[in-house]
Amino acid sequence: MDTRESHMSQSDLFSWNMERDPVLRSTIVSVLVLDSEPDPDRLMRTMDRGSRVVPRLRHRLVVAPFGLAPPRWALDPDFDLSWHVRRIALAEPATMSGVLEFARTEAMTGFDPARPLWRATLLSGLDGAASVLVLTVHHSLTDGIGGIQIATALLDFDRTGTDRGLPGDPLDNHAGALRDIVTWNASVGSELLAGGIRAMPQTAWRALGNPARALREGTALASSLVRLARPITTTFSPVMTQRSLGRRLAVLDVPLARLRDAAQAAGCTLNDAYLTAVVIGLRKYHHRHGAVLDRLRVTMPISLRTPDDPLGGNRITLARFALPAGSMETADLMRAVGAAVAGWRREPAIPLSGAVAATLNRLPAGLLTGMLKHVDFVASNVPGSPVPLYIAGARIDRMYAFGPTIGTAVNVTLTSHAGTCYIGINADTAAIPDTEALTECLTAGFATVLEFGGERAAGSGAGSGHSSELRRARRPGPGTAGT
Numbered sequence: 001m002d003t004r005e006s007h008m009s010q011s012d013l014f015s016w017n018m019e020r021d022p023v024l025r026s027t028i029v030s031v032l033v034l035d036s037e038p039d040p041d042r043l044m045r046t047m048d049r050g051s052r053v054v055p056r057l058r059h060r061l062v063v064a065p066f067g068l069a070p071p072r073w074a075l076d077p078d079f080d081l082s083w084h085v086r087r088i089a090l091a092e093p094a095t096m097s098g099v100l101e102f103a104r105t106e107a108m109t110g111f112d113p114a115r116p117l118w119r120a121t122l123l124s125g126l127d128g129a130a131s132v133l134v135l136t137v138h139h140s141l142t143d144g145i146g147g148i149q150i151a152t153a154l155l156d157f158d159r160t161g162t163d164r165g166l167p168g169d170p171l172d173n174h175a176g177a178l179r180d181i182v183t184w185n186a187s188v189g190s191e192l193l194a195g196g197i198r199a200m201p202q203t204a205w206r207a208l209g210n211p212a213r214a215l216r217e218g219t220a221l222a223s224s225l226v227r228l229a230r231p232i233t234t235t236f237s238p239v240m241t242q243r244s245l246g247r248r249l250a251v252l253d254v255p256l257a258r259l260r261d262a263a264q265a266a267g268c269t270l271n272d273a274y275l276t277a278v279v280i281g282l283r284k285y286h287h288r289h290g291a292v293l294d295r296l297r298v299t300m301p302i303s304l305r306t307p308d309d310p311l312g313g314n315r316i317t318l319a320r321f322a323l324p325a326g327s328m329e330t331a332d333l334m335r336a337v338g339a340a341v342a343g344w345r346r347e348p349a350i351p352l353s354g355a356v357a358a359t360l361n362r363l364p365a366g367l368l369t370g371m372l373k374h375v376d377f378v379a380s381n382v383p384g385s386p387v388p389l390y391i392a393g394a395r396i397d398r399m400y401a402f403g404p405t406i407g408t409a410v411n412v413t414l415t416s417h418a419g420t421c422y423i424g425i426n427a428d429t430a431a432i433p434d435t436e437a438l439t440e441c442l443t444a445g446f447a448t449v450l451e452f453g454g455e456r457a458a459g460s461g462a463g464s465g466h467s468s469e470l471r472r473a474r475r476p477g478p479g480t481a482g483t
Contacts, residue, residue, distance in 0.1 A: 008061070008070040012140040015406075016061075016071065022110070023243050023428075024372060024407050026139035029107045031099060031251075031400040031424070034131045037124060038392030040087075046392055047085050047120060048166065050154045055170035056141055057084075060116055075170060076116055083115070087122045090132075094125045099132050100249045106136045107247050107402055107426060117141055133391065139404060156390040232320060232374045236297050237282075239289045240409035243373050246429030250439040251400050254414075254421040254446050262453025266331040271381045272338035273449050274421070275300075278379055278412050279325050279337060281445025285438050293325040296376045299408060300341070318406075319344045320375055330452040372407030384417040400424040410438070 117138035263273035409431035
């Protein structure tokens with residue numbers, strides 16, 4: 001294993017350091033609704049294989065002396081798969097509300113730092129024959145896209161499944177604390193030096209050939225770094241201002257094809273349509289509370305993952321920027337949202353997010369947490385499998401992900417799976433005490449975007465049948481959970 005891969009990256013360390021304030025706890029909870037009970041032995045074999053394919057599932061964190069290197073991923077000598085994989089019978093009535101109540105508790109519960117940072121719980125007895133697999137992982141283990149990649153490597157495409165064999169036990173390359181610190185710092189230093197040497201001739205040539213352009217590019221990069229890392233001291237929302245340890249979860253189901261049609265009708269991306277629906281929903285929620293919105297600040301993960309990256313780990317940067325939220329036509333709002341997102345994806349500083357994270361990791365904890373608590377919401381879009389998937393003989397019918405709020409009022413995460421967008425809502429109960437009202441408003445926001453796509457399709461004669469789908473999209477998902 002590469003020395004740097006054996007330690008937390010600066011982005012992983014950033015998510016770990018945030019937890020000095022438990023309000024910023026970086027726990028991801030995924031809820032997989034299954035059509036039947038998975039075979040117990042096959043499920044354990046699948047999870048065992050997963051802990052070998054992704055070695056971090058068998059690793060715990062070891063802190064370096066005096067913080068001279070990031071925490072190291074070390075093989076847990078007491079790893080016990082049966083501790084990480086549990087089975088619980090749902091209490092009657094066994095409904096999605098009970099499932100979300102359990103998932104809510106998982107989202108609010110910290111990890112045992114002496115063990116690997118994940119849990120899997122099978123909830124049996126949902127509506128009779130169905131069951132639910134609840135996966136709880138720390139964000140430092142993986143990001144959304146990485147989690148889907150891990151799932152794809154472990155899950156099956158039919159009930160029978162394929163015997164992929166059992167990989168060997170993960171190895172621990174620890175060579176002693178002092179040597180480990182020296183090796184890590186030497187590795188990072190040599191990489192920076194090599195990168196500087198590679199970049200110097202090209203940079204010098206550009207400066208000599210076109211000094212004005214080189215100056216503009218340098219100024220643009222410096223400005224971009226400031227925008228990426230600048231402190232945020234004000235909250236745009238006049239309603240969602242309080243923060244706490246309380247969480248409440250809710251879900252929505254939206255037809256993927258309908259949302260994509262709406263995006264294409266406006267000349268935008270699926271992500272633009274999704275964000276617009278969330279913005280409209282939050283705007284409606286503020287109207288219910290007598291507040292008028294002009295803009296909202298969002299934290300949006302931008303993936304930096306490449307085909308050569310290993311499974312697991314974070315390969316994202318968290319961009320914080322303003323989105324328009326004023327009253328305008330749906331298509332115009334979607335295009336304005338799309339322009340804001342596209343502008344941030346082109347920011348010159350995005351590839352340097354690791355260096356930015358390294359700088360933020362050295363800030364006092366209070367300053368860091370204060371910056372994050374003034375963001376209004378988190379929105380994440382995770383593309384999943386276009387076809388059904390199975391685990392231990394059970395088909396995954398629905399797949400919800402509840403990302404951490406990391407100091408915001410609410411995290412809204414979309415996971416596409418087999419033709420449906422499954423949307424998980426994780427709300428801070430101090431910022432949003434009436435989650436049912438928020439869910440209704442977000443449902444109406446998605447309905448507004450879908451109606452726009454339906455109207456454009458009807459105007460172009462592109463078939464019918466949208467009304468029944470729209471009614472389904474208007475209804476809230478299977479339930480909400482709370483105290």
